Amino acid sequence: MSKFSQQQEAWMKIVVIGTGFAGIGMAVRLKQAGYDDFVVLERAADVGGTWRDNTYPGCRCDVPSHLYSFSFAPNPDWSSTFSPQPEIEDYLRKVTDLYGVRPHIRFNHAVESAHWEDGRWRIATSQGEFTADILLSGMGPLAEPSYPELPGIEDFEGDVFHSARWDHDLDLAGRKVAVIGTGASAIQFVPAIQPEVEELHLFQRTPPWVMPRPDRKITPLEKSIYRRFPLAQKAVRAGIYWARESMVLGFAKLPAIMRQAQKVAEKHLAHQIRDPKLRAELTPDFTLGCKRVLISDDYYPAVAQPNVDVVTDGIAEVTRTGIVTTEGVKHEVDTIIYGTGFKVTDLPVMDLVHGRDGVSLRDAWSDGMEAHLGTAVAGFPNFFMLIGPNTGLGHSSMVFMIESQIAYILDALRTMDRKGLQQVEVRREVQRAFVDGVRASMRNTVWTRGGCSSWYLDAQGRNTTLWPSFTFRFRRLTRRFKVAEYLAM
Known part of the structure; x- marks a missing residue:
């Protein structure tokens, strides 16, 4: 039927x-x-x-x-x-x-x-x-956002939301915020909210490799050229495409190439994080490319600020007023933001x-x-x-x-x-x-x-x-x- x-x-x-x-x-x-x-x-x-x-x-x-x-x-x-x-x-x-x-x-x-x-x-x-x-x-x-299973989360009295369902009505100024996850979304929103929150507790399970972001403004002259001569923009697109295709050699064909790229990421980390202890906490123990390679110029500087605490211990439970780690340390927070992907x-x-x-x-x-x-x-x-x-x-x-x-x-x-x-x-x-x-x-x-x-x-x-x-x-x-x-x- x-x-x-x-x-x-x-x-x-x-x-x-x-x-x-x-x-x-x-x-x-x-x-x-x-x-x-x-x-x-x-x-x-x-x-x-x-x-x-x-x-x-x-x-x-x-x-x-x-x-x-x-x-x-x-x-x-x-x-x-x-x-x-x-x-x-x-x-x-x-x-x-x-x-x-x-x-x-x-x-x-x-x-x-x-x-x-x-x-x-x-x-x-x-x-x-x-x-x-x-x-x-x-x-x-x-x-569909992915939510981790956290014992006690239903008892938490503060605000909770996922980065993919951002609560724009909530003013984070002066708040004590826990961010769970250090993936592609977190490395973008952490630098954005760090200056306004009182405390930011960044719960990191595995640190990502972060490469410099080669970003720049596209000039009015460039835009004018693209509008008048579409083939120029097509040529730029082709150049980007083939440059990106060459990365497959390292990812899938000649893994030794990734060691050279990893040196760039290591240098980027060393340049932006001066504290040896924090640098060690932010250094991955796997080959670059194994997880998604992230790009950012402001993530490391934000994490190095005095109001940010990088937590590398696992989460044991959530209480009414905070998060307790597997080492028994309680972090008092009033907001939890999931940066845990999809x-x-x-x-x-x-x-x-x-x-x-x-x-x-x-x-x-x-x-x-x-x-x-x-x-x-x-x-x-x-x-x-x-x-x-x-x-x-x-x-x-x-x-x-x-x-x-x-x-x-x-x-x-x-x-x-x-x-x-x-x-x-x-x-x-x-x-x-x-x-x-x-x-x-x-x-x-x-x-x-x-x-x-x-x-x-x-x-x-x-x-x-x-x-x-x-x-x-x-x-x-x-x-x-x-x-x-x-x-x-």
């Missing part, structure tokens, strides 16, 4: 979930390819994805602006070489309107479930039901999407996330993912990967139309061969042999998040949809 009511449903050929870079990029390309019978379901009231939700002080991208944008929609007006969050969110809004996809978006439509039934997808949302021939997920891995190996889409025989993605991935080209999953007909397993990057722009997947999906749709196919489902043996190849390529990379435990790895210690090679190789693999790799009917 169908899990859906018998009320009339809205039918669309294609349903896209999410309005971050993946969803908006997919919508633009669908429209350009002549597909008008599609909707984009968005749980929030506006577009933007992670760049709408993450509004913490100091939030910005750590990939250069000219590369962190759509190839078909260059922005000559970036203010700096590394874009701040409000500019990226505004960029996505402008692309949405410029390419006419806003009418296709259904805002405040949170997807509650999607089931493959009777040869089509039935999607339940918070505001009604949809039926579609094709389901495309643009739900990225940086969507559920990148426990994606929300895993519980929402159900394929053949009602099998959820979570069940299908009980032995780890996997998908052919990070895009198609065996047992899930007419379903394609953007930013799926093993498409993440440690060196370059995810927008490049997204555009590669979009081109692959569009070729799949054109192939289905041309051949009159109603269903395509990747063959399990094809998916297995691809995943085995990725895992073989991952064995000697810094991500698996760098001596650390990172969010790149799943519970079995496998890297199911990153792409272990050059992005141009991924683009080559996704250039054409090969119908022979699919069960087609």
Whole structure:
């Protein structure tokens, strides 16, 4: 019996979930390819994805602006070489309107479930039901905040929030703040709040490697040149792209290269942290690149200020008025801010999407996330993912990967139309061969042999998040949809 009511449903050929870079990029390309019978379901009231939700002080991208944008929609007006969050969110809004996809978006439509039934997808949302021939997920891995399990947190009498759900109504001036985590978000907001708080207790489980940030303002002359001569900006983008691609040599091909890069990070740390004890606490014990490499020029100076206490002991419990470490030291605080990242190996889409025989993605991935080209999953007909397993990057722009997947999906749709196919489902043996190849390529990379435990790895210690090679190789693999790799009917 169908899990859906018998009320009339809205039918669309294609349903896209999410309005971050993946969803908006997919919508633009669908429209350009002549597909008008599609909707984009968005749980929030506006577009933007992670760049709408993450509004913490100091939030910005750590990939250069000219590369962190759509190839078909260059922005000559970036203010700096590394874009701040409000500019990226505004960029996505402008692309949405410029390419006419806003009418296709259904805002405040949170997807509650999607089931493959009777040869089509039935999607339940918070505001009604949809039926579609094709389901495309643009739900990225940086969507749902990850919260650590802290004994006693429910008894804490102060304020608690995650950096991805920043409480802008709370004035931090004069407060005693505990920050839990020292990842990519924390190293951005810690320098922003440090001057205003009375005390900042930074709970660090593992120190990150931090490289200098080569950021600068983009001059009015440069912007004028980009507007008048788009090829100039395209050339700059290409230069950034190939410079970033060269980093793969250290990450995945010749790990010895990382030792030279690590010397740069060590020098950066030594230059900005003079206190030997604090410097030792902030020095990682793993190879640079094993965890996400962070970039900042103001994190270390902020941490060195007198009102900041770096806590390297584990957390034993939270009391009504503070945090007690495993060494029995109590830190009196009135505010706790989680800088603990996202559920990148426990994606929300895993519980929402159900394929053949009602099998959820979570069940299908009980032995780890996997998908052919990070895009198609065996047992899930007419379903394609953007930013799926093993498409993440440690060196370059995810927008490049997204555009590669979009081109692959569009070729799949054109192939289905041309051949009159109603269903395509990747063959399990094809998916297995691809995943085995990725895992073989991952064995000697810094991500698996760098001596650390990172969010790149799943519970079995496998890297199911990153792409272990050059992005141009991924683009080559996704250039054409090969119908022979699919069960087609």
